[in-house]
Amino acid sequence: MTVPKSEYLSNAWADGIFANRVLFITGGAGSIGSAQTRAIVHLGADACIIGRSVEKTEAAAKEIAKVRSGARVLGIGGVDVRNFESLKSAADRCAKELGGIDYVIAGAAGNFISPISGLSANAFKAVIDIDTIGTFNTVKATMPYLIESAAKNPNPNPSQTTGGRVISTSATFHYTGMPLQAHVSAAKAAVDSLMGSVSLEYGPYGVTANSIAPGPIEGTEGMERLASSQIDQRSRNKHIPSGRWGVVRDIADATVYLFSDAGSYVNGTILVVDGAAWRRQGGL
Numbered sequence: 001m002t003v004p005k006s007e008y009l010s011n012a013w014a015d016g017i018f019a020n021r022v023l024f025i026t027g028g029a030g031s032i033g034s035a036q037t038r039a040i041v042h043l044g045a046d047a048c049i050i051g052r053s054v055e056k057t058e059a060a061a062k063e064i065a066k067v068r069s070g071a072r073v074l075g076i077g078g079v080d081v082r083n084f085e086s087l088k089s090a091a092d093r094c095a096k097e098l099g100g101i102d103y104v105i106a107g108a109a110g111n112f113i114s115p116i117s118g119l120s121a122n123a124f125k126a127v128i129d130i131d132t133i134g135t136f137n138t139v140k141a142t143m144p145y146l147i148e149s150a151a152k153n154p155n156p157n158p159s160q161t162t163g164g165r166v167i168s169t170s171a172t173f174h175y176t177g178m179p180l181q182a183h184v185s186a187a188k189a190a191v192d193s194l195m196g197s198v199s200l201e202y203g204p205y206g207v208t209a210n211s212i213a214p215g216p217i218e219g220t221e222g223m224e225r226l227a228s229s230q231i232d233q234r235s236r237n238k239h240i241p242s243g244r245w246g247v248v249r250d251i252a253d254a255t256v257y258l259f260s261d262a263g264s265y266v267n268g269t270i271l272v273v274d275g276a277a278w279r280r281q282g283g284l
């Protein structure tokens with residue numbers, strides 16, 4: 001079944017704005033990652049989806065390719081973001097088969113609910129390794145391609161580049177701290193810090209580096225598997241200033257904005273997409 005466009009993209013964007021561009025995404029088979037990929041592919045790009053499971057990654061690639069006739073979506077499974085060499089091979093293969101890498105999303109994440117008393121040092125480290133080191137590895141493996149993409153600068157305005165963009169998927173927990181998520185809060189704080197440094201080091205090459213921090217998003221693994229037992233489903237919307245949980249399309253639209261010409265001067269920032277939830281109660 002083809003996913004209807006209204007589920008992953010608003011009507012704000014023009015078809016073809018990402019034509020001849022290539023997206024490289026870790027965690028692209030997940031609920032948020034696949035909506036981000038659908039949106040970018042729908043608007044003209046080809047994509048490489050990177051994941052640990054070969055089966056899940058290839059199936060997601062096949063499914064996402066249906067959003068646009070002629071779209072090339074490559075699923076590269078068997079890649080763990082904790083392993084730099086396997087990510088580097090995936091980036092090289094993606095660039096070789098699809099002609100380069102213009103946009104990167106570091107979306108792979110690991111999570112489980114646990115009080116600090118239930119966390120071993122290794123459990124804490126497992127999430128730091130996936131979220132923080134995984135984002136570092138993704139940036140490092142793809143940066144040569146992003147620099148190349150930014151240097152092509154096909155935009156008629158020389159002050160704007162239309163390629164060479166990287167986004168990490170962050171969270172809002174670390175703004176206040178979050179019970180049962182000490183490991184994830186620490187990992188995402190480090191991700192935000194890393195992206196700031198990336199923007200400073202690579203801004204002069206025309207590359208932009210930003211984070212998107214989603215709030216509670218309906219239908220995602222994070223909220224369904226991990227958080228549902230912590231939240232009173234009947235009153236959940238009352239706690240969000242915007243009056244509703246987010247949907248994956250909210251995150252996909254934010255991604256399109258940051259990758260589009262409209263986002264070319266947005267660099268080194270965190271785009272919080274949460275209906276102001278974290279200001280009320282830390283994000284959940």
Ligand code: HXC
Nearest residue numbers: 109110111112113114118120122123126221222223226227
């Ligand atoms: C305490 C736990 C635990 C739990 C695992 N560990 N689950 N400790 N409570 N529920 C401990 C293990 O005992 C071990 O420590 C260490 O963590 C590593 O576990 P492994 O299973 O060996 O690691 P690994 O196979 O690498 O798996 C990593 C993982 C796993 C993070 C534990 O859940 C995973 O791969 N997740 C990927 C998918 C995922 O989580 N997606 C959700 C993203 S959503 P010891 O000491 O025994 O060696 C998201 C947003 C959520 O990020 C926002 C809403 C809450």
